[in-house]
Amino acid sequence: DGGITQSPKYLFRKEGQNVTLSCEQNLNHDAMYWYRQDPGQGLRLIYYSQIVNDFQKGDIAEGYSVSREKKESFPLTVTSAQKNPTAFYLCASSIEGGRTDTQYFGPGTRLTVL
């Protein structure tokens, strides 16, 4: 099956800890994205990458970091600097990252800070 997988589905973290969310795709897409979803806010872009070893900040990158060492993988680290990390995190990918491309979404990871 082709698609995007995110793990884990639920994640709990203590304050002050870094945590890494996994995102893998086997669609052979060049572009990958991370979004954060809060109730009533829609989705907001954290980081995106259009090619391996390159990525760009989105609208709310503070307190987050990413890497893109492989085409298939785009992990997101939520650092202790992120002031309010409890949210639903969604990863997406698209063929080339062009503005008419469809983005395909993973099932999401719900992060809760205790």
Place this chain on the structure above:
Amino acid sequence: AQSVTQLDSHVSVSEGTPVLLRCNYSSSYSPSLFWYVQHPNKGLQLLLKYTSAATLVKGINGFEAEFKKSETSFHLTKPSAHMSDAAEYFCVVSSGGSQGNLIFGKGTKLSVKP
């Protein structure tokens, strides 16, 4: 700058009656527009997209949307609601340039009564 406004945060219909979810957009160029659906605690699924071809766009599950440039609208409709349509719906505009970054509306929650 591009933006999108979903005019209703919550819409409630009876099963078998028409659905109308309203979306207005702002764009400094010819936009790409999308409607996505999200069921609880799931990722987003593309319903349909407009990319400057036919103004009436047909999507999955009987949904369609009409691009009206003069009204800067892209409303989503379905002739007859089904219980399985209950979900949150997002209107989305591409942010422009060569990159496919998306700007999301805040979502409309659709409830379907038996």
